[in-house]
Amino acid sequence: MIHSINELAEAEQFYTKSLANNVIKITCLTPETYRSIIKHFKDTDVYYHTYQIKEERAYRFVLKYLHHSTEIEDIRQELLQQGHVVRNIVNIRHRITKEPLNLFFLDLEPAPNNKEVHNLTAIQNKLIYIEPPRTNKNHIPQCACCQQYGHTCSNCNRPYACVICGDQHNSKDCTKTRDTPAKCALWWKSSIKL
Numbered sequence: 001m002i003h004s005i006n007e008l009a010e011a012e013q014f015y016t017k018s019l020a021n022n023v024i025k026i027t028c029l030t031p032e033t034y035r036s037i038i039k040h041f042k043d044t045d046v047y048y049h050t051y052q053i054k055e056e057r058a059y060r061f062v063l064k065y066l067h068h069s070t071e072i073e074d075i076r077q078e079l080l081q082q083g084h085v086v087r088n089i090v091n092i093r094h095r096i097t098k099e100p101l102n103l104f105f106l107d108l109e110p111a112p113n114n115k116e117v118h119n120l121t122a123i124q125n126k127l128i129y130i131e132p133p134r135t136n137k138n139h140i141p142q143c144a145c146c147q148q149y150g151h152t153c154s155n156c157n158r159p160y161a162c163v164i165c166g167d168q169h170n171s172k173d174c175t176k177t178r179d180t181p182a183k184c185a186l187w188w189k190s191s192i193k194l
Contacts, residue, residue: 004040004044005026005037005040008033008036008037008040009028009033009036009037012029013028013029013030013033014026014027014028014029014033014037015027015029031053031055034050034053038050041157042157046157047157047158047159048157048158049143049146049148049151049155049156049157049158050151050155050156050157051151051155052154052155054110055110056110057110058087058088058107058108058109058110059107059108059109059110059111059114059115059117060105060106060107060108060132060133061105061106061108061117061118061130061131061132061133062092062103062104062105062106062130062131062132062133063075063103063104063105063106063123063128063129063130064102064103064128064129064130064131065102065126065127065128065129066102066104066123066126066128067102067126068091068100068101068102070123070124070126072089072091074124075089075104075106075123076089078123078124079106079108079117079123082117082120083113083116084108084111084113084114084116084117085108085109085111086106086107086108086109087107087108087109088105088106088107089104089105089106089107090104090105090106091103091104092104092105105133117130118130118131143156143158144163144171145158145160145161145170146158146159146160146161147161147163147185147186148186161185161186162174162176162185163185164176164182165180165182165183166182166183166184166185167183
């Protein structure tokens, strides 16, 4: 595999590190190297997971005090006039009642002026407040595709592992009945004796 990667990129543009369970960690030094290696892995059906590169990562923030009935397209156009291209807008709902709140998650396309959005104090003559989203540093992400920890499903190309029955299919397609016992998708980890 290393020889095929060497053909795609120069040796100075990436590093490899051997980890446990025959896992190889590849660190790319340029976005072009990252894209060419990912394309090669997809074309040759190599199992991998990755993280989104910084150049493609959206700039997320929370918009507060804007009424939930405000049209999403109006918010998008107002921010576009201020020089910010919006990738996604989501109205936040109460976690129990599911009622819409006066809060929105916004994702901006990556740009040098992204941090200037914090200077905005009003949209459509409505006072607002912008703050970064809260993060839980104690939370370890778990992939919904392969059920492994440390990454998410959006950048995973490993085979599916069903969280319900442990077989290799998407959990949405599981046909396990309630009377059959559940089986852990990560059973091999729990069976290791120290």
